[in-house]
Amino acid sequence: MVVVKEETRRGPWSEHEDRQLLSFVRMLGDRRWDLIAKVSGLNRTGKSCRLRWVNYLNPDLKRGRLTPQEKLLVLQLHSLLGNRWSKIARKLPGRTDNEIKNYWRAHMRKISKECKRGSSLGTSLVCDSLSLISETPPQSISSLAEENGMDGVKCYSMDLIWDEIESSAGGFGRGMDGACDISCSLVPSLSKDVSEPQWKIDEDELRMSLLDDARSFFSNFHNDTEAWFFNQT
């Protein structure tokens, strides 16, 4: 006799499954996912149930695109926390780590594409990202860092920042093949998240203009103040 083990269901959730999961989460809470998976008869893994709840069914979730304010906050927090999406998500009530991660990747893709094209939009997007980071008041960064248990973080003055840009770039990350890599340590996460040669632009000219644009951008915003950056060690 052959016992056929029913395959665990995968793929998109049906409305019926959603309703079922919802009612079991109400009964058992949103912690015991393996138990929920077993007793609900959903034939899904606990992991899958948790994910569906966290990313979709949880009534506390906000629907729709991130607002401009939320986008700014994501960029600021990412500059501080790196790819710790769940930590970033905790600062944006109603948003999930998945949502934020997706937004960040889309944002980076946009920048890299524009850079590839060599358009000024690419430059401005990069500057936007840099400015968002620097607009965060030092005090709030400090408190955020403390909250997240990041003691010993490194603060940068504007001078240091520019030193770093210029040195890391033998100009802007002059890579092995001489291409432009603006994902210098100034914005550490850029290089980590963008796969492929997405930051590579051939023209030295563009490299210098990016640098100039960024420099003038910063000088406009920071005549009187210093921006603070953190490096995780």
Add this chain to the structure above:
DNA sequence: AAGAGTTTCAACCGCAGTTCG
């Protein structure tokens, strides 16, 4: 109108950390 290219979003996977017996 249609096909190609791009973006968005939901879901899966593997791994690391935590809990429990």
Add this chain to the structure above:
DNA sequence: ACGAACTGCGGTTGAAACTCT
């Protein structure tokens, strides 16, 4: 103290929706 089971996180993928040519 140890190992198994469970949970949470970050990276990745793929399908659907949307936009462009």
